[in-house]
Amino acid sequence: MTDLSPTTSPAVQPPIVTARGLRKRFGRKEILHGLDFDIPAGRIYGLVGHNGAGKTTTLNAMLGLTNCEGTIRVLGEDPFARRAQLMENVAFISDVASLPRFMRVRELFALLTNIHPNFSPEKARQFLEGTDIRPEMKIKTLSKGMMAQLHLAVVMAIDAKLLVLDEPTLGLDITYRKRFYRRLLEDYMTEERTLIITTHQVDEIEFMLSDIMFIRDGDLILHMQMETVNDKFTQLVVNDNEKQAEARKYGPVYEETRFGQTVMIFDGVDRASLEPLGKISTPTLSDLFVALMQRPTANPETAQ
Numbered sequence: 001m002t003d004l005s006p007t008t009s010p011a012v013q014p015p016i017v018t019a020r021g022l023r024k025r026f027g028r029k030e031i032l033h034g035l036d037f038d039i040p041a042g043r044i045y046g047l048v049g050h051n052g053a054g055k056t057t058t059l060n061a062m063l064g065l066t067n068c069e070g071t072i073r074v075l076g077e078d079p080f081a082r083r084a085q086l087m088e089n090v091a092f093i094s095d096v097a098s099l100p101r102f103m104r105v106r107e108l109f110a111l112l113t114n115i116h117p118n119f120s121p122e123k124a125r126q127f128l129e130g131t132d133i134r135p136e137m138k139i140k141t142l143s144k145g146m147m148a149q150l151h152l153a154v155v156m157a158i159d160a161k162l163l164v165l166d167e168p169t170l171g172l173d174i175t176y177r178k179r180f181y182r183r184l185l186e187d188y189m190t191e192e193r194t195l196i197i198t199t200h201q202v203d204e205i206e207f208m209l210s211d212i213m214f215i216r217d218g219d220l221i222l223h224m225q226m227e228t229v230n231d232k233f234t235q236l237v238v239n240d241n242e243k244q245a246e247a248r249k250y251g252p253v254y255e256e257t258r259f260g261q262t263v264m265i266f267d268g269v270d271r272a273s274l275e276p277l278g279k280i281s282t283p284t285l286s287d288l289f290v291a292l293m294q295r296p297t298a299n300p301e302t303a304q
């Protein structure tokens with residue numbers, strides 16, 4: 001399942017996040033069932049799963065917001081024990097984030113300049129360019145979307161090694177979402193930075209991801225570099241009954257009928273064998289998500 005081989009992480013740099021046997025219980029209910037993974041530096045990770053799968057809980061474990069069983073290290077530190085120190089190098093947006101509503105935008109920037117050693121008000125102002133937010137505005141007068149824009153600007157203005165974004169674009173319109181992700185990639189991302197994003201709009205972030213994690217009911221069922229996803233999984237659209245039967249011999253991991261056509265997804269099947277049977281392509285992440293979420297295991301033996 002999770003790839004822990006040395007080939008995936010640059011030998012020179014230790015992973016930014018390491019989890020071993022990460023387990024979380026709320027009362028008698030176990031939410032995370034012992035996750036093992038490494039997240040190397042300089043990567044953009046998408047953490048994808050259904051509602052209640054355990055994404056936020058996993059992120060909260062990385063941020064030291066929840067105590068878990070097993071081991072988790074972020075930048076070599078135990079996030080729960082060393083949260084204050086770690087927050088100098090980690091920035092995050094949570095899905096329940098809030099800003100001090102009574103302040104003006106410029107007052108918020110002044111406050112953050114005082115309390116955060118790596119916050120740059122100039123950068124925050126730059127990230128607000130193109131929005132309707134002005135320094136004199138009171139935060140409580142901003143719309144929900146403007147509030148989210150301000151929050152993103154503030155977080156991107158922190159010079160952090162790890163940026164964790166839990167549903168960052170909730171409430172934002174499509175134009176802004178697209179611009180935000182583009183700026184994140186072009187103006188924020190560097191080789192020293194690592195980004196972890198959760199979103200249900202996975203197709204919107206697919207273009208920028210280097211790695212993907214699918215989490216289902218507290219288990220990591222896929223952890224893979226995007227390049228490997230593209231090499232490994234193939235989608236086939238096939239109409240002809242005979243060809244469908246032929247294609248099934250290759251053991252699709254998923255099959256459905258869409259607009260009268262049969263769509264199959266294959267894992268690790270040579271594309272040359274499938275090509276004569278119909279139209280082949282690489283499945284989008286959302287197609288792959290639907291396919292793999294329905295299986296008891298998602299190719300655990302061959303992942304990555």
Ligand SMILES: Nc1ncnc2c1ncn2[C@@H]1O[C@H](COP(=O)(O)OP(=O)(O)OP(=O)(O)O)[C@@H](O)[C@H]1O
Pocket residue numbers: 026031049050051052053054055056057058095
């Ligand atoms: N403080 C808590 N007490 C009890 N149960 C909790 C608590 N926080 C989360 N849970 C439960 O843990 C499970 C995972 O929640 P989590 O927020 O990690 O899911 P998620 O994948 O982020 O979901 P979503 O996409 O809906 O945000 C859910 O069943 C949730 O009800």
